[in-house]
Amino acid sequence: MVVGSAGKARKEKRDSTNATLKKIVEGELNDADISGALRVLSSEDIVAVPSLEILRSKHPAEAAGSSFPEPPDPTQLPDDVTVDEIMAAVQSLPNGSAGGIDCLRPKHMKDMLAGAANGTTTALAESLPRLVTLIVQGKVPTSVTSIFFEASLTAPKKKDGGIRPIAVGNTLRRLPAKIVSKRVGKEVDKRATPRQVGCGTTTLLVVSLRM
Template sequence: MVLSDSVASSSEMSVRPVDGVWPCPFRGFHCCPDGMAGSKGFPRLIAHIKRLHLSSDDWKKVLREAISTDSDLFTSVGEASKASGQWLCGACMCLHALSRGCHHEDGLTIFNRVVGDTAEFIVGISKPHTGKEVVSLGGLAVDDRLLDRIFSLPLTTVKSIPPSCRMAFSHALTAALGKVAAAPDSVEAWVRLLVLPRCTLRVFRPSNRQEHQSGNRKSLQCQNIRRSLIAWGDEDGFVELILSLLAQPSNETPRLDKPSPSSDNSATHVNIKQCLRKVADGHFIAAVKVLCSSGVAPFGNDTLNALVAKHPTLPPPVMPDFLLSEPPLVVDADCVFKCIASFPKGTSCGRDGLRAQHILDAFCGEGCPKILAEYVASAPLTPLLKPDNGIRPIAVGMIWRRLVSKAAMRGVGKEMAKYLGDFQFGVGVPSGAEAVLHSANRFLNEFH
C-alpha cells in the first residue's frame, strides 16, 4: 500500500477540466500529486488510471476503501467515469466501456443506466453517507421525520391506476427504484420511493355537485394523477407535492377517554358497502364473511390497551455486524412478476399507499437504510371486533416487504419445507395455522 505524502483533501478532489485536460480523480494517491494525465483526451486519462492507480491488488484495495468512505471522492470518480464513457466495477476495481460487462466467477456484472446519475457509473460501491446528511429541498428536509409526517396523514390511494396514467407512473416508479438501486444507503432515495404513491395516486375528493358526477369525477381523477406525475419529475414540483400533502386538513381524532359512538345500523351499512367491494373484486367468500363481521373496534383506551397487550412495544432486532457467509437470495424477473400477480385482487396497501395492483398497472403500461426499517417493516393495526367483543388485530404491511417475502418463499420454500420436516405447519404449508387450530378444537371437543 503506497500513498503519497500529500494526499489531497476531499474538497479538492472535484473533477473539472483545466484547459481542456481532465485531471485524474485519484490525484494525491500513488505518486500522482497533481492529477494531470499528461495530455488532453480521455484515452490518455483512462490509460493513466489503469497504469498507475489500478495496477495492483493492494492499490485497488486502497482506492476501494477510499471511494466507499469519501463522498467527494466517490462523486469525482463518478463524474470522470461518466464524462469518459466508462464505468467502474467496485468488485474488481476495473474500468470498462459502457457497453462491456465485467466477468466474475459468480457471474457477469453489467452497467445499467437508469437516470444518468454519477453514482450509477460506480457499480458495486454505495455512495457513502455520514449518517447526519439530510437532503434539503426548498427548506424541506427529506428524511425519516418527513416520512413519519406523511405516513400519519389520513390519505387514500386509488385502487387501480387509470390506463392513461399507467405509463407515466411506470416511468416515475422505475426512476425511483433506479435511484434506490444505485444508492441503497441513501435515505433520500428511499423516502422518495415510499412517498411516491401518496404524492401521485391520491383519491380525488370532489368539492361540488358537478364534480361528484361519475364521468366528471373519473376525468378529474385522471387529470389530478397526470398533474402530480408531471410535478414529481421536477425538484420544485416535488416540494410542492409534499407541501400540498402536509397542508391537507387532518381528520379530527376522537378523544381516547370518549370512544366514538357507533350504532348497529351504521355498522350494518359499513358491512354492506365492504361486501359490495369484495363482490366487485370477485372475493365472494370474503364478501359473506364481511356481512357477518362485528366491525372495527371503537377508538378508545380499551381498544388501545388491548392492541398493546397483543402487540407489545419491543426494540427492533439488532443486525449482526459481521457479514453473512451465505450468498444473498437471487430470483429472476419471472419469479418476481408471478409473486406480484399472486396478490389477490383488491389487496390492501400499507402505510405508503402502494398497492399490488399499482405495480401490475405499471408493468402493463443492497438493503434499506436502518433508519427507515421501522417504516418498511412495520404495519398498521386495525382492531376488528370479535363476536365476544374481544379484539382481533389485523396487520397490513407494505407491498414491498410482502413482495420480498413471496419471492423468498418461491426461492427457498420447498427446500425449507423438506428441511423442517413434516411436523411443522409454518413454512410451505398452506393454511397451516388454521389446521392446527381446527385440529386442537376437534381434539378438545372429542375428549372433553
C-alpha cells in the first residue's frame, strides 16, 4: 500500500507525539511518581500556541495608582527558619513537580537531603534554613530578584478552546512560600472562616515575600 504525503505526515506527527509522551512518562516513573505517569497517560491536555495578546489579557499590566504594603519593620522580622521546617516543606512537594527556570526540581532536593548523613548532606541541611530565612525576611538582593522570583510558563488548551497559563516558580522560592503559609495558616483560617476563598475556606493563600 502506498502512503500519500498527507498520510505520511500524520504518521510522523503521531510517532513524534508518542515518543514525547513516552519520554514524559519515563521521567515520571524515574521520579517514583506513578500517579503522575498515570495522569500523563490519561490526560487530554495539549500545549497551546497562543498569541501574546491572549496571554497578556490573562495577566494585565499593573493598574495605575496601585499601591502595595510597605516592607516589614526590620526590627520585627519573622523568626529564623528551622531544619525541621525545611524538611517538612521539601517532603510536601510532590515527586513529579516541575522545576522553575533554574530547572532544580523538588525531587532533586529530596534526593540530596535523603542521602547519608555525610558532610555534604549535613552542610546542605544546615545551609538551606539560613538561605530561606533571608528570603522570608525580605533580604534577597535586588540584583537577582528578577530571576529568582520568575517562573517558567506553559499554556495548555482548555476543552472550550481557551488557554490555561501555568507558572512554575523556582523550587528555592517555593520553599519559603510553603513555610510561611504553614506558619500563618491557622490564623488565616480563623480570620477567613466562614468565607469561601477558592474551593475551601483557605484554599487561596497568597504569600507576598517582600524583596
